[in-house]
Amino acid sequence: MIKLSELPKDVQEAVAATRLKVAELHAELPANGLVVWTAGNVSERVPGADLFVIKPSGVRYDELSADVMVVCTMDGEKIEDGTPDHLSPSSDTAAHAYVYRHMPEVGGVVHTHSTYATAFAAVHRPIPCVLTMMGDEFGGEIPVGPFAIIGDDSIGRGIVETLKDSRSPAVLMANHGPFTIGRDAVAAVKAAVMVEEVARTVAAAQSLGDPVPIEQRHIDSLYDRYQNVYGQKS
Numbered sequence: 541m542i543k544l545s546e547l548p549k550d551v552q553e554a555v556a557a558t559r560l561k562v563a564e565l566h567a568e569l570p571a572n573g574l575v576v577w578t579a580g581n582v583s584e585r586v587p588g589a590d591l592f593v594i595k596p597s598g599v600r601y602d603e604l605s606a607d608v609m610v611v612c613t614m615d616g617e618k619i620e621d622g623t624p625d626h627l628s629p630s631s632d633t634a635a636h637a638y639v640y641r642h643m644p645e646v647g648g649v650v651h652t653h654s655t656y657a658t659a660f661a662a663v664h665r666p667i668p669c670v671l672t673m674m675g676d677e678f679g680g681e682i683p684v685g686p687f688a689i690i691g692d693d694s695i696g697r698g699i700v701e702t703l704k705d706s707r708s709p710a711v712l713m714a715n716h717g718p719f720t721i722g723r724d725a726v727a728a729v730k731a732a733v734m735v736e737e738v739a740r741t742v743a744a745a746q747s748l749g750d751p752v753p754i755e756q757r758h759i760d761s762l763y764d765r766y767q768n769v770y771g772q773k774s
């Protein structure tokens with residue numbers, strides 16, 4: 541088994557930085573009202589190594605410090621990372637690992653059970669692109685993925701199958717909830733916040749009447765501006 545303490549120093553440093561970042565980002569899930577109790581997870585690739593960092597399963601958010609973040613191979617196997625052997629990674633680890641193996645551009649993955657997005661997942665209904673914020677962030681509707689059992693790579697296969705030809709960084713896995721992807725974990729967390737926000741607004745709109753779809757040419761223009769012009773140049 542791979543031992544963290546035997547990996548090159550620069551890899552160990554990259555793991556430490558990723559652990560800190562992933563631990564801190566988990567606090568964003570309850571802060572943004574996206575999770576109850578322990579029901580969601582964040583992971584991120586370790587730059588320069590075939591490893592990723594994810595939270596331990598079923599541990600409360602206020603206990604998620606950097607030193608309990610679990611380090612896994614791209615097959616979702618925990619390495620000897622200095623945490624106790626009994627500390628198992630998130631039950632969604634195989635799903636995150638599958639996404640990393642099949643979507644090389646993805647550097648972060650997030651899963652929550654946020655209420656409104658999960659309500660759309662419960663009725664297998666995509667969130668239609670009826671808000672400029674959706675054009676900006678998702679480039680179209682937010683799709684529904686297949687029903688998949690928890691614990692193996694079934695969820696990962698559903699995520700990849702649904703998102704590989706979509707501009708959306710979010711998929712509503714049927715009867716389960718949202719999974720989001722991003723170039724890093726910050727981007728994936730942002731997408732998780734945004735999917736809940738637009739799900740809530742669209743649900744409110746649907747209670748008032750029939751939300752009006754945005755024309756495709758306007759969606760394309762919104763997406764292009766937001767992705768390429770909006771904000772500050774780095």
Ligand SMILES: O=C(CO)[C@@H](O)[C@H](O)COP(=O)(O)O
Nearest residue numbers: 578579580581597598630631
């Ligand atoms: O969907 C599920 C289980 O129903 C999971 O996403 C949990 O809600 C979070 O699991 P851990 O990451 O704590 O294992």
